[in-house]
Amino acid sequence: MSDIEIRHVSKAYGKTKALKDVSVAITGAKVYGLLGRNGAGKTTLLNILTNRIFADSGEIRVDGESAMENDRAQAKIFYMTEQTLYPKNMRVRNVFQLTRGFYPSFDLTYAHALAERFQLRPESRIGALSTGYLSIFKLILTLASNAPVMIFDEPVLGLDANHRDLFYRELLARYQAAPNTVILSTHLIEEAAALLEEVIILKEGQVLFARPVDELLQLAYVVSGSQENIDRYAKGKRVIREEALGRYKSITIYQPCSSADQEMLARLGLDQAPARLQELFINLTN
Amino acid sequence: MRINIDSQIPIFIQLAEIVEDNILNGIYDEETQIPSTTEVAVALKVNPATINRGVNLLVERGIVYKKRGVGMFVCNGAxxxxxxxxxxxxxxxxxxxxxxxxxxxxxxxxxxxxxxxxxxxxxxxxxxxxxx
Missing domain, CATH: 1.10.287 (Helix Hairpins)
Known part of the structure; x- marks a missing residue:
């Protein structure tokens, strides 16, 4: 595990501001979810962290050292990118070997065991892999890297349900065997929600939230019941979602539920349920 | 074991309840070992920190105890x-x-x-x- 500190990082592509003064800390052995809509700046942030591109301003520190052009800091991070940079005619097993050369802690035996579990043939050429198998190939590299920081960018892209299930299990098994800093950047929030301990939500190049999942979920709740009573209850409260089916109505309230609120809920006969990460995400990033 | 992500009940409490159910049913006997955090986390696809919260709740209630380096056991009288x-x-x-x-x-x-x-x-x- 490692501590990553991102301080006042900004980046623009021409007139488009991809990141605007982003400051966030990623600390210790935890599973982080990096969430945001397309174009929110997730990949830009990860690319800056791993020196693929450079920030216009601000800095990133890994265990106290600058991450910029610093091999010692970069050796701690394994980044599963969306793009593939390996030569197309190279075979899977050759890439495993090669990766071991760059990352001495790379576990070759585990990589081959994973390949077998995912039915990825080590003899396959990279250029011949389907979208799903390309994802599998890259997530195997990342899982087997043994790096203190593992970053997965859309790890389950193109994977079928069985393989997604297998990935989540392998990720947790490996994480438990040697806890490290895991960053999962994904659009499949519902699926990954229970795996995450912390979430960082980006919106239009800024950090909207960076907190433990539990805390985030306590910021909101769902109430449902008859329309009249819901409307009566919602008066003066911050409603971020409304859904009506005939006279039935369900709303998400974005503020903690006080004991006075609890009493009112009981009096009006309304049902209360916790907010779900995905729902909250959709409503906050809309 | 099955947990319901959409439930009104937090995952760690559901987990504690499932373990308790299994103890009541005699699936986990007193003074025998229960599955490790790793096993449960992987089986349910839930963050180990959440599983630990469930286990800690059971420890507080005096239902299970930790044996250092061995694992979790069901208390006598649980x-x-x-x-x-x-x-x-x-x-x-x-x-x-x-x-x-x-x-x-x-x-x-x-x-x-x-x-x-x-x-x-x-x-x-x-x-x-x-x-x-």
């Missing part, structure tokens, strides 16, 4: 403790919703009692003969 705690909660957790539903359906208290009397004797008789 079954009786679970029963005692759940008996206290029986009124609010089961009787209250039952009576509420009965009210919604227009079933009177005496009808409920009549139902209970009928149901009860059949059930206990069946249980008794099965036990013997």
């Amino acid at each position: 079954r009786e403790k679970i029963r005692a705690r759940r008996r206290k909660a029986f009124l609010s957790d089961f009787l209250q919703p039952l009576l509420e539903e009965a009210r919604n359906l227009g079933i009177s208290k005496s009808e409920v009692i009549a139902m209970l009397n009928g149901y009860n004797s059949e059930e206990t008789n069946q249980r008794r003969s099965a036990d013997e």
Whole structure:
């Protein structure tokens, strides 16, 4: 595990501001979810962290050292990118070997065991892999890297349900065997929600939230019941979602539920349920 | 084991309840080991920190204890403790919703009692003969 500190990082592509003064800390052995809509700046942030591109301003520190052009800091991070940079005619097993050369802690035996579990043939050429198998190939590299920081960018892209299930299990098994800093950047929030301990939500190049999942979920709740009573209850409260089916109505309230609120809920006969990460995400990033 | 992500009940509490259910049912005997955090986390695809919260709740309740370097074990007398705690909660957790539903359906208290009397004797008789 490692501590990553991102301080006042900004980046623009021409007139488009991809990141605007982003400051966030990623600390210790935890599973982080990096969430945001397309174009929110997730990949830009990860690319800056791993020196693929450079920030216009601000800095990133890994265990106290600058991450910029610093091999010692970069050796701690394994980044599963969306793009593939390996030569197309190279075979899977050759890439495993090669990766071991760059990352001495790379576990070759585990990589081959994973390949077998995912039915990825080590003899396959990279250029011949389907979208799903390309994802599998890259997530195997990342899982087997043994790096203190593992970053997965859309790890389950193109994977079928069985393989997604297998990935989540392998990720947790490996994480438990040697806890490290895991960053999962994904659009499949519902699926990954229970795996995450912390979430960082980006919106239009800024950090909207960076907190433990539990805390985030306590910021909101769902109430449902008859329309009249819901409307009566919602008066003066911050409603971020409304859904009506005939006279039935369900709303998400974005503020903690006080004991006075609890009493009112009981009096009006309304049902209360916790907010779900995905729902909250959709409503906050809309 | 199955947890419901959409449930109103937090995952760690669901987990503690499942373990308790299994202890009550005799699936996990007293003084025997229960599955490790890793096993449970992988099986349920839930963050280990969440599983640990569930386990800690059980430790607080005196249901399981940690043996350093070995794992988690069911406490002696755990079954009786679970029963005692759940008996206290029986009124609010089961009787209250039952009576509420009965009210919604227009079933009177005496009808409920009549139902209970009928149901009860059949059930206990069946249980008794099965036990013997």
